[in-house]
Amino acid sequence: MSAILHLKTTYMPTLKEDPSDADIASAKLLIRSGMIRKEAAGLYTFLPLGQRVLAKIEQIIREEMDSHGGQELLMPFVQNAELWRESGRWDVYGDEMLRMTDRHGIEFCLGPTHEEVITDLVKNELRSYKDLPQNLYHIQLKFRDERRPRFGLLRSREFIMKDAYSFDANEEGLDKSYGLMREAYTRMFERMGFEFRTVVADSGEIGGSGSEEFMAIAETGECDLVYCDCGYAADTEIGECTPVPTQYDAAELKKIETPGVHTIAELAEFLGCPESSTAKAFSGIDAEGTVWVAFVPGDYEVNEIKVSRLAKGFRPLSDEEMEQHGLVKGSMGPVGLPAGVKVAADESLRGIERWVVGANEDGFHYVGAKQGEDFQVDAWGDLCVVKTGDACPKCGKPMDGARGIEVGQIFKLGTKYSEAMGATFMDEDGKEKPFIMGCYGVGVSRSLAAAVEQCHDESGIVWPVGIAPAHVCVIPLTVNDDLVHPAAEKIAQELADMGLEVALDDRKERAGVKFADADLIGWPYQIVVGKRGLENGEVELKKRATGEKQTVKLEQINELFGSACTQGAATVDVDKLGALLN
Numbered sequence: 001m002s003a004i005l006h007l008k009t010t011y012m013p014t015l016k017e018d019p020s021d022a023d024i025a026s027a028k029l030l031i032r033s034g035m036i037r038k039e040a041a042g043l044y045t046f047l048p049l050g051q052r053v054l055a056k057i058e059q060i061i062r063e064e065m066d067s068h069g070g071q072e073l074l075m076p077f078v079q080n081a082e083l084w085r086e087s088g089r090w091d092v093y094g095d096e097m098l099r100m101t102d103r104h105g106i107e108f109c110l111g112p113t114h115e116e117v118i119t120d121l122v123k124n125e126l127r128s129y130k131d132l133p134q135n136l137y138h139i140q141l142k143f144r145d146e147r148r149p150r151f152g153l154l155r156s157r158e159f160i161m162k163d164a165y166s167f168d169a170n171e172e173g174l175d176k177s178y179g180l181m182r183e184a185y186t187r188m189f190e191r192m193g194f195e196f197r198t199v200v201a202d203s204g205e206i207g208g209s210g211s212e213e214f215m216a217i218a219e220t221g222e223c224d225l226v227y228c229d230c231g232y233a234a235d236t237e238i239g240e241c242t243p244v245p246t247q248y249d250a251a252e253l254k255k256i257e258t259p260g261v262h263t264i265a266e267l268a269e270f271l272g273c274p275e276s277s278t279a280k281a282f283s284g285i286d287a288e289g290t291v292w293v294a295f296v297p298g299d300y301e302v303n304e305i306k307v308s309r310l311a312k313g314f315r316p317l318s319d320e321e322m323e324q325h326g327l328v329k330g331s332m333g334p335v336g337l338p339a340g341v342k343v344a345a346d347e348s349l350r351g352i353e354r355w356v357v358g359a360n361e362d363g364f365h366y367v368g369a370k371q372g373e374d375f376q377v378d379a380w381g382d383l384c385v386v387k388t389g390d391a392c393p394k395c396g397k398p399m400d401g402a403r404g405i406e407v408g409q410i411f412k413l414g415t416k417y418s419e420a421m422g423a424t425f426m427d428e429d430g431k432e433k434p435f436i437m438g439c440y441g442v443g444v445s446r447s448l449a450a451a452v453e454q455c456h457d458e459s460g461i462v463w464p465v466g467i468a469p470a471h472v473c474v475i476p477l478t479v480n481d482d483l484v485h486p487a488a489e490k491i492a493q494e495l496a497d498m499g500l501e502v503a504l505d506d507r508k509e510r511a512g513v514k515f516a517d518a519d520l521i522g523w524p525y526q527i528v529v530g531k532r533g534l535e536n537g538e539v540e541l542k543k544r545a546t547g548e549k550q551t552v553k554l555e556q557i558n559e560l561f562g563s564a565c566t567q568g569a570a571t572v573d574v575d576k577l578g579a580l581l582n
Contacts, residue, residue, distance in 0.1 A: 004492050005470055005503040008479075011048050014517050024220045026452035027152025029461050033521045042149025042157030049521065050448070052469040054160065057447050058139055060191045060466065061162050068184035069177075070137045070164055075117045077141050081107035083116035087420045096144040110143035115417050115439060118165045122435070123423035129169045132425065132435075133177055137164030139444060151220070153449035154405060160445040166438035169427060174436045178210075178412055181440040185214055185408050191574070192447060193464020194407065195454060199225050200234040201409060210412040215404030216450040223406055226399040228392035236401075237305050239386035240393040243348040245297035248277040248356045250368030253335070258365045262330030264298040267365060271356065275299040278356040279349060281332035283322055287313025291325050293332055294344040295357070300384040310344050310379045326360075333357030334375035335366055343375065346383040405450040406443070413437040455545075461522030462545050465578040470501040472561070473523035477511050477530040487554075488529040491539070494558055498565045499572050519544065524578070527557070543581045550581060 012034035021038070022028040030036045035050030046054055062072065081099070084090035098110045111117070118136060126134060139162045149157050166177035182198070189196050194216045201213040213235055215225055227233035234240070248271070261267050268275045278298030284307065285291050292314065294307050308314040322329055326338035334343045334357060349355070354368045371377060388401030418424070418434035427433045443450075448467075455462040465471060472495055476488035485506070492504045503523060505514050518526050528540040533551070541552045541560075552560065564577035 004496050005501070006506055007473075007503055008506045008508070010503075012517075012521070013047075014520060022152060024151050024154070024453065025456050026154065026220075026449040029452055029456055029520070030152065030449065033461055033517075036153070042146055042155075044153060044156060044158075044445075046445075049469045053448050053451075053463070053467055054444065056467045057192060057444055058162075060188055061139065061442055061444070064184040064188045064191070065135075065137050065162070065164060068135075068180045069133075070135045070184075072138060073136055074138045075111075075114050075121070075140060077111050077143075078108050079111045079114075079117055081109060083120050083421075084109065087116050087119070087417055089116070096146065098143055098145045111140070112142055112144045113441075114138070114140070114163055115165070115413070116421070119417045119421045119423045119435075119437070122167060123418075123421060126167060126425055126435070128425055129427050133166060133168045133173050135164055135166045135177060135181075137162060137440075151222075151449075153445050154220075154453075155222070156445070159443065162442040162444055164440040166440070167435045168438075169425065169433070170436060174412055174414075174438055177438050178410060181410050181438065182212065185410065185440070185442070188442065189214055189216070189407065191466050192451060193455070193466050193578075194447075194451065196407070197225065197227055197233045197402075197404065199227070199404075200232075200238055212410055213404075213406050214408035215402075216407050216447075216454055217402050218405050218450065218453040219403055220453050221403035221405040223404045224401065225404050226386050226388060226390065226401050228395060228397055228399045230392060230395040230397065232392050232394040232399075234386065236386050237303065241300070241303075241346075241382055241384040241386040242391045242393065243297045243300050243346065243384055244276070245279075245299075245348050245352050246274055246276045247352055248273055248354065248367060250354050250356075253354075253366060253368045253370065253374050255359055255364055255366055257363060258331075259363050261363070261365065267356070268298065271367070273356070279333075279345075279352075281358060282307075283317045283325075283327050283332060284311070284314045285317055285321070286311035291317070291327075291338075291341045292344055293327070293334065293337060293341060294346075294383055295334065295349060295355075296346040296384045297348060298356075300346070300387070303383055303385045306381065306383050307344060310381050310383075311342075328358065328360050328362055331358035331360060331362055331364065333360055333366055333369065334371075334377070335369050336360050337375075342378040344379045344381065344383060345371075345377045347380050348384075350377075350380060405446070405453060407447045407450050408440075408442045410441075411439040413439050455522075459516075460520035463522040463524060465524045466574040468501075468522065468524050470503040470523060471572065471577060472500055472525045472527060473503040473505055473518050473521075474527045474529060475505045475511075475514050475518060477514075477528065479506050479508055483534060484529055484531055487534055488527075491527060491529065491554075491557060495561055498558070498562055500561060500565065500577075501572075525580070541581070545578075546581070548581050 014034045015032045018028040037045045142161045168174045196216045201211045224236040275298040279295045280298045282294045282302035415434040424432040474492040476484045478484045492502045496502045526542040542549045
C-alpha cells in the first residue's frame with residue numbers, strides 16, 4: 001500500500017510571479033512550483049516535491065547501473081590534496097576547484113570529480129586480473145566554483161552527480177565496459193522521458209581517448225550539436241568539419257588599404273567577395289610559450305579545442321597580450337608575422353593557392369598571398385567549428401543542428417590516472433600493468449532541470465510520468481464535508497493501493513488556486529472531484545501533457561488506471577500510464 005501525499009501538510013510554497021533573478025524557464029518554474037529555493041549564487045535547497053523528483057531520477061540511475069554491472073559505494077565529498085598532486089592535477093585543474101586547509105595544515109578540496117579518490121581506493125585492493133572487470137559508482141555532491149553560476153540548476157556551483165568508474169585488464173575489456181555504460185545511459189534517459197541525442201564529444205580536463213555526451217535537446221542548452229539522419233551526431237566542439245573555401249581572383253601579392261575594416265564581414269563587403277574567399281585569424285599561446293595564429297575560411301569560426309591538438313595547452317591571447325607579441329587585432333595575417341610566431345591552418349585552405357588575409361597593420365590587408373612563397377604554414381588540421389548544413393562525415397548529406405543540455409558523458413580514460421598514481425594489477429602473464437579505466441557521469445540535479453526545460457508550457461511544468469513527484473493528483477473542490485472530501489479520499493486510496501503515487505490536494509484553498517498549482521507543479525493526471533459530478537457518479541480527469549479533459553464514471557477510474565498497473569505487484573508501467581487518454 002502506497003502512502004498518499006497530503007498537500008495540506010506538505011511544504012510546497014508556490015509563487016504566482018517569476019523570481020526576479022531567475023534567467024531561464026526551469027529556474028523560474030522550479031522556484032515557483034515550490035521545488036527548490038536559492039540559498040546563494042549557484043547553491044540551492046531541494047524542497048520536498050523537488051526531492052521526490054530527485055529520488056526518482058536517482059532510482060532510475062541505480063536500477064540501470066545495477067542491471068549493467070555497476071556496484072554502488074559512497075566516496076567522500078572532501079578530498080585530500082595529496083591525491084590530486086599524485087595525479088598531477090592539483091596545480092592545473094584551475095580556479096573551479098575550491099581549496100582549503102584544515103587545522104593541522106593539511107590541504108583539501110571540495111570534490112569537483114572523483115578520479116583520484118577511486119583510483120587510490122582500488123590500487124591497494126584489486127591486485128589480480130582475476131579481480132577484473134569492476135565497475136564502481138556513487139551518487140554524491142560535487143562542487144565547482146563557477147565564475148558565473150547561472151541558469152539555475154544547469155550551471156550551479158554545488159550539484160548532485162552520479163559518477164562511475166570501470167577497471168579492466170585490457171582495451172577489449174574497456175570497450176565492453178564502455179558499451180555497457182552506453183546502453184545503460186540510453187535506457188536511463190529514455191526512462192526519464194528525454195528527447196536526447198548521443199554525440200561524439202571532447203574529453204576535456206577528464207582526459208582519455210574517446211568520449212560521448214548525452215544531450216537533452218533544448219533551445220536553452222549551452223551546447224551546439226550537429227546530427228544526421230544516418231546516425232552521426234557530434235558536439236560542435238569536436239565534430240568533423242569539411243569547409244569549402246573559394247579562391248579570390250588575385251594573380252599576385254598586393255597590399256591594399258582597408259580603412260575601418262576589422263571583421264571578415266566588413267572585409268568581404270569591401271572587396272565584394274563572399275566571406276569564404278577570405279581567411280579568418282585567431283591568436284593564442286601554447287603551454288611552452290609559443291605564439292600561434294590559426295587560420296580558417298572566413299565563413300567559419302576557429303575551434304580552440306581542435307587547435308589545442310596541434311598546440312598543446314593552447315589558449316587565446318588577450319588584447320593586451322596580442323599587443324605585447326606584436327599582433328594587430330583585426331588585421332592579422334601570415335605574411336610578415338613577428339619572429340617566432342607559428343602559423344596553423346585548416347586543412348581546407350591547403351587547396352587555396354592565394355589567400356585574402358590581414359597585413360599585420362591596422363587598416364591594411366593582403367590579397368593574393370601565396371602559401372609556400374609569401375608565407376609558410378607550420379601545422380595543418382581540422383580547425384573549424386562545425387555548423388548546420390555542413391556535410392556529414394559519414395554519409396555526406398547536409399547536417400541539421402540543435403542546442404542541447406549535457407545530462408551525461410562517458411569517457412575512455414585508458415591509463416591516464418592509473419599510471420600517474422601507480423594503480424596496477426598482476427596480469428595473467430605475471431607482469432604488473434596499469435588498470436585500463438573508464439569514467440561515466442550523469443548530472444542528477446541537472447537532469448531535473450533539463451526535464452523542465454524540455455517539458456513546460458505557459459502554465460507550468462509538464463513532468464514526464466517516470467520522474468513526476470506523483471502520478472496523480474486528486475483535487476476535491478471542497479474539504480471537510482460529508483460528500484466530496486470522503487469521495488476524494490476513497491479515490492486516492494484505491495489508486496494508491498494499486499501502486500500509483502497519489503497526491504491529495506486537501507488544502508482549504510479556492511478551486512482556482514488548486515487548479516493553477518496543479519498545472520504549475522505538473523502532476524501528470526488530475527482528478528477533479530466536485531459535488532455536481534458526484535451527484536451523477538462522475539469526476540473530471542485531466543491529462544496535463546495535452547490538457548485533454550474527460551468525464552469518467554467513478555467505477556471506471558480503477559479500471560482506467562489499473563490498465564497501467566501490474567496487479568498484485570503494485571508496480572506501474574509508466575509508458576502505459578503516460579499513454580492514458582491518448
